[in-house]
Amino acid sequence: MNQPMSFSVQREVQFRFLCPNDIDEVKRLCTEWFPIEYPDTWYQEITSNPKFYSLAATYHSRIIGIIVVEVKQLANTNKEDADILASYYPSTCQVAYILSLGVVVDYRKHGIASLLLDSLISYLTAKERYNCKAIYLHVLATNCVAIKFYEKRRFNVHSFLPYYYSIQGKPRDGYLYVLYINGGKPPWSTIDYFMNMGELLMKLQPCALPRQIIRSVRGWFCRLLAGATSD
Numbered sequence: 001m002n003q004p005m006s007f008s009v010q011r012e013v014q015f016r017f018l019c020p021n022d023i024d025e026v027k028r029l030c031t032e033w034f035p036i037e038y039p040d041t042w043y044q045e046i047t048s049n050p051k052f053y054s055l056a057a058t059y060h061s062r063i064i065g066i067i068v069v070e071v072k073q074l075a076n077t078n079k080e081d082a083d084i085l086a087s088y089y090p091s092t093c094q095v096a097y098i099l100s101l102g103v104v105v106d107y108r109k110h111g112i113a114s115l116l117l118d119s120l121i122s123y124l125t126a127k128e129r130y131n132c133k134a135i136y137l138h139v140l141a142t143n144c145v146a147i148k149f150y151e152k153r154r155f156n157v158h159s160f161l162p163y164y165y166s167i168q169g170k171p172r173d174g175y176l177y178v179l180y181i182n183g184g185k186p187p188w189s190t191i192d193y194f195m196n197m198g199e200l201l202m203k204l205q206p207c208a209l210p211r212q213i214i215r216s217v218r219g220w221f222c223r224l225l226a227g228a229t230s231d
């Protein structure tokens with residue numbers, strides 16, 4: 001890639017929130033970037049409703065990237081997203097959903113999406129938003145560029161969503177990715193339960209059970225689970 005161009009973009013890029021005057025431009029960009037059609041009301045909402053964190057990256061006053069995020073209570077997430085946090089979190093706890101992240105083709109690989117994501121993370125990790133425990137998003141299973149982007153930025157796949165999207169009438173699979181923030185924790189898996197049971201056994205040090213036996217039982221459980229998960 002062209003390094004001088006990259007430095008100049010990074011140096012001159014500016015950030016501002018979207019406003020209703022941006023509707024036509026944002027609509028044009030989203031149509032270019034995403035295979036999904038959004039209703040007009042969606043564009044009105046994301047450019048005017050303060051519940052959305054809708055940030056634009058601009059270069060010479062032109063929008064070259066946007067991120068649109070909704071911060072909401074865990075209780076208001078869709079069914080398929082409701083288990084992103086460990087079960088002890090109250091339903092009033094907050095999570096942030098990335099609805100859109102896109103960069104104009106000519107400006108990709110200049111760090112623009114990373115800067116937009118960094119701004120979001122700084123906003124969400126401010127002291128007053130400590131109650132927000134996770135950032136999550138859905139991505140088409142075939143969108144390798146976006147998947148690589150999120151994985152490099154420490155997002156982890158939470159679940160596979162078969163037939164989650166309908167693209168031109170055809171069902172397409174997706175993934176749910178999550179980044180935990182502000183000390184947020186994922187739900188416990190079966191492996192976590194067994195591992196914790198093993199730890200507990202080690203701590204109890206029952207007089208009748210020598211350490212070696214406890215270790216063997218624990219090791220057997222781990223091997224059993226490793227075998228089960230590698231299938």
Ligand SMILES: CC(C)(COP(=O)(O)OP(=O)(O)OC[C@H]1O[C@@H](n2cnc3c(N)ncnc32)[C@H](O)[C@@H]1OP(=O)(O)O)[C@@H](O)C(=O)NCCC(=O)NCCS
Pocket residue numbers: 001006007033034101102103104107108109110111112113114115137138139140143145146148149152
């Ligand atoms: C996914 C997407 C948002 C990434 O945007 P981007 O601005 O190109 O992202 P960045 O530049 O921050 O990072 C992309 C790559 O460029 C590299 N890069 C960033 N700055 C660079 C620089 N100055 N020189 C060289 N490479 C650079 C990054 O390291 C990164 O590589 P990596 O993924 O191997 O780490 C963009 O490809 C896009 O808009 N795709 C279409 C819409 C889409 O699919 N959105 C996601 C929906 S969930």
